[in-house]
Amino acid sequence: MVTAFIMVKANTGEADRLRDSIESIDGVQSAHIVAGDVDIIAKASVETPAAVKEIAATQIQGIDGIEDTQTYIAMD
Amino acid sequence: MTKTFARFSTLFDWLAWYIGASLLPGGSVPQCMRFVIIGAGRVGLRTARVLREEGHEVSVIERDEAMIRRARNQEFTVVEGDGSREDVLEEAGIADADALGALTGDLNVNFTACMIANHYGCRTIMRIDEAYREGIYRKYADEVDEVIYPERLGAIGAKNALLGGTIRAIADIAPHLQVVELTITNGAPVNGYTISELQLPANATVLAFGKRDQDLGLPDEDLSLEDGDRLVVLADYGVLSEVRQLLVGESEAQAAANTGSDATSGTGGVN
Known part of the structure; x- marks a missing residue:
């Protein structure tokens, strides 16, 4: 299993919609609206590193209102 | 210092005054309050100056040496360090402060500082860096x-300056409510009416009135509206252009252009 944390920078004030869209993606366990220089942090748990890339680069970045993502893979 | 009546020589003075006013509680303001400001940049230092000029006690937190020097040269009390650290906030007097202005360009610092200050019972004002984050x-x-986005406030002031005097946006009260100051012109439909004869749309109300060259005061029903008089009105965006037509005498197209897209802005701002 691969666990990953995905930092999401938005470009819209519709944080609720973005969080709900991200949470509904298969493999995403949770997503939270946070204070600071990113707007949402999502936690994903999937079978392979390729699946992490699919979630972050394709699915999350494909949501309207997402500016950028940054992914951190857990090592423990 | 209330959020409604004051005059400014520059846009930046107005911005600093607006942020300073945000730090003060609603209602009557005690003679001398204590404030902690984080960030001695242009926004933070000007805000500190406005509060000091009004007789309040201000201490400033800054981590950049050159900025610290500049603030100390202006005789501000400056604590050197990271404003998101509790010990630094304590040194700046957060325990006895009435309010904190977290006015750095760093959202993480600003938010953390507000959390700590909130724990100490302070009123908290946070500067943000992008318009969409306001909401x-x-x-x-x-x-x-209170959330402050200086760039938008600056834009309100710049817009007022560009419009040239008959209309001045003063404050956003809620996403659809704004306080504006309007100057009656000779061409205004209500020119010559008394205040009691003035009928504004349902979602608008007169807060204050001032004859030409006199201070604003509570509206007196018997006073007449004449060229150069000023009215401060609280209005919903939906009726703002109608109010402008009545009081300033703008054509419908002008009035719409002056309110226009503002009404649809999701952040509730006059952009």
């Missing part, structure tokens, strides 16, 4: 009493 922080940041 998010207003909704989710329970620790933050």
